[in-house]
Amino acid sequence: MxxxxxxxxxxxxxxxxxxxxxxxxxxxxxxxxxxxxxxxxxxxxxxxxxxxxxxxxxxxxxxxxxxxxxxxxxxxxxxxxxxxxxxxxxxxxxxxxxxxxxxxxxxxxxxxxxxxxxxxxxxxxxxQRTNPLYRKLKDLVDSGELGEIRRTNWIITNWYRSQSYYDSGKWRATWEGEGGGVLLNQDPHQLDLWQWTISMMPKRVRAFCYFGKHRDIEVEDDVTAFVEYENGATGVFVTTTGESPGTNRLEISGDRGKVVIEDNKLTFWRLRESEREFNANFKGGFGQPECWKCDVPIVGENSxxxxxxxxxxxxxxxxxxxxxxGEEGIKGLMLSNAMLLSTWIDNWVDLPIDEELYYAQLQERIESSRYRKRT
CATH class of the missing domain: 3.40.50.720 (NAD(P)-binding Rossmann-like Domain)
Known part of the structure; x- marks a missing residue:
């Protein structure tokens, strides 16, 4: 060919x-x-x-x-x-x-x-997997420079959308027309990067989704989720379309330091020795590992x-x-489905999710969707 x-x-x-x-x-x-x-x-x-x-x-x-x-x-x-x-x-x-x-x-x-x-x-x-910022973060994690992941935190609230945006299409922000809100429309790239850069999916999720909190819509427009990983690490994901000015800050903490991506810059606070080793050997009352702030150069453009x-x-x-x-597309979607399901049943959700339960819950909302009334 x-x-x-x-x-x-x-x-x-x-x-x-x-x-x-x-x-x-x-x-x-x-x-x-x-x-x-x-x-x-x-x-x-x-x-x-x-x-x-x-x-x-x-x-x-x-x-x-x-x-x-x-x-x-x-x-x-x-x-x-x-x-x-x-x-x-x-x-x-x-x-x-x-x-x-x-x-x-x-x-x-x-x-x-x-x-x-x-x-x-x-x-x-x-x-966004071609973005050198996130590729460098993945490299730091995969190479062991960051050590074992301890905590992840992504605040992604710079998705501001006005009511007129939602009113521009009858299908927008409806369960039957679009299937979800900020998690499904604006956040798929971040949800993918969240798990791709650290090569880990959470083991369970507890989320609080607010539906039509800031706009006259039926789907989620404000979300705060807490996750736990198999190794004991925890994470938080915060997102909304109703906040201005918004923030886009990803922070990953590991045993050997912390990485922050914000304003198109990657900063690595690198520990001279791992936190685990320092804690095992330190005998003083107060103290912490020596830390170097490194502004990591990002080479290449986002294609x-x-x-x-x-x-x-x-x-x-x-x-x-x-x-x-293509088969990895299910991972980010699993995270958004888990956040919605956790809210709907008001409880923790284990991953992988109960797909039949999620489908049944979604169908209930589709049955009463505004989209049906508009078409």
């Missing part, structure tokens, strides 16, 4: 954005050959903006069966991601899925099971969406290792 023939399903803001840089040639080896959208407005945009010879479809399954594509980028509403991916897998097509992987882990697990029966390349659009698309294309054409394997 000299190049990968790309099809795009979904011509909303994200789909259009991906198409624009593909047409500019920013992803060597990828050639746009087909697009699909069930809305006439989307197809008209394609007629006006894509190259001559690119096929335009109303039915995504017709595009899948056209023989004109090798790989498909899915940039549709959340609920449809697993269904469309599974259909692609059955046809032997490579798949890139926009975040999130889906709305509930039960359907994403079915998607992963379908993928396991293929030999295609499956990736998630976790473009963002283009980087993930290049990686996926190179995986298809040249066997390059995937940065964001």
């Amino acid at each position: 000299e190049f990968m023939r790309l099809g795009v399903i979904g011509l909303g803001n994200m789909g259009k954005g991906h198409i624009r840089y593909i047409l500019k040639g920013d992803v060597p080896g990828a050639k746009l050959t087909a697009v699909s959208d069930n809305a006439e407005a989307g197809r008209q945009w394609a007629k006006d903006n894509v190259d001559e010879g690119v096929s335009i479809y109303a039915d995504p399954y017709e595009m899948m069966d056209s023989g004109k594509v090798d790989g498909i980028l899915i940039a549709t509403p959340h609920y449809s991601h697993p269904e469309l991916a599974i259909a692609c897998f059955k046809r032997g097509l490579h798949v890139m899925v926009e975040k999130p992987a889906g709305v509930f882990t039960k359907q994403v697990r079915e998607m992963n099971d379908a993928y396991a029966k293929t030999d295609v390349k499956f990736s998630m659009m976790y473009n 963002n969406h283009r980087g993930i698309m290049r990686n996926w294309t190179n995986a298809i054409l040249h066997g390059e290792e995937l940065i964001a394997p």
